[in-house]
Amino acid sequence: MKKYALAVLVLLSIALVAAQDLGMQQLRAELGKPIITKIGALGKGMAISTSDPLDFKIAKIGLVQVQVNFSGQILTKETGLLWLDDEKYQLRNASIQKSAVSADVYLNDSLVGSVNLALVQKNDTSIWVGKASINGKEYNLYILEGNRGFEKQEIKMKVRDFCDENDGNCTQIAKGIGNRFCEKVNDPSCREKIAEFCQENPSDARCVAVMKNYCANNTDDTRCRLMLRDVCKQNPGDTRCLNFCQDNPEACKIQIKQEVKERLKEKLQEMKENRGKMNGKR
Numbered sequence: 001m002k003k004y005a006l007a008v009l010v011l012l013s014i015a016l017v018a019a020q021d022l023g024m025q026q027l028r029a030e031l032g033k034p035i036i037t038k039i040g041a042l043g044k045g046m047a048i049s050t051s052d053p054l055d056f057k058i059a060k061i062g063l064v065q066v067q068v069n070f071s072g073q074i075l076t077k078e079t080g081l082l083w084l085d086d087e088k089y090q091l092r093n094a095s096i097q098k099s100a101v102s103a104d105v106y107l108n109d110s111l112v113g114s115v116n117l118a119l120v121q122k123n124d125t126s127i128w129v130g131k132a133s134i135n136g137k138e139y140n141l142y143i144l145e146g147n148r149g150f151e152k153q154e155i156k157m158k159v160r161d162f163c164d165e166n167d168g169n170c171t172q173i174a175k176g177i178g179n180r181f182c183e184k185v186n187d188p189s190c191r192e193k194i195a196e197f198c199q200e201n202p203s204d205a206r207c208v209a210v211m212k213n214y215c216a217n218n219t220d221d222t223r224c225r226l227m228l229r230d231v232c233k234q235n236p237g238d239t240r241c242l243n244f245c246q247d248n249p250e251a252c253k254i255q256i257k258q259e260v261k262e263r264l265k266e267k268l269q270e271m272k273e274n275r276g277k278m279n280g281k282r
Helices: 003-021 025-031 152-165 168-175 188-200 205-216 222-234 239-247 258-281
Strands: 035-049 056-070 073-084 087-097 100-107 110-122 125-134 137-145
Touching (some): 035 087, 035 125, 035 222, 073 100, 100 258, 152 168, 152 188, 152 205, 168 188, 168 205, 188 205, 222 239
Antiparallel strands (some): 035 137, 056 073, 073 087, 087 100, 110 125, 125 137
């Protein structure tokens, strides 16, 4: 299965269960499709038993942040799905951070384990590496990160929100959209016009610049990592690449240091311990 097709399958499946994970299964029809605001881990790989290398499963994962609008109230949740071969698990109580994700693993509303992953670069490949504990069985996980960029509707949403932060490119767009000209970028109606323009013209240099500026501080989103990867590989000194290169030194052709590896290990261990404490309180 191609990476993009896998991404579509995983994200559609998550969208179908997101409202249920928000505790509103009976209102799914009224809520409509949840909006994906952030994509954490997404991809396909292997889950290998820590005790037997010949005991392995095909693993697929999608862990995202979603929003739904119910009665004017915006509800936000990190949720996802994990497949081990044909068995599908739901990911709840999730955490999406820069270069690390974690979640509790549920099957039929029963807690059966946890998953903790860190993002590691190998040459031009991004791999989620970590462990999963399912029904008392331990697995090493290796997941190739999926190749899924921003869709037009998502570009519209991000541009509309980010232009509220006075990005200079938004002003340039406002001056250049003809009869839809608007003077005050901080005016909601003006930002909506700019967002509509970028939705219709996602490859416009000004719109691309807005998205790259947004992504500079949102490298916990796989779509942003994909957008910044080529830019920062060619020009790691770009100010927009500061956070990306710090977390992904190999992607920027910067020699990875031992302390980076140790930091990732410490982050995974910390997330695992915190998850254990949370589960102990339930």
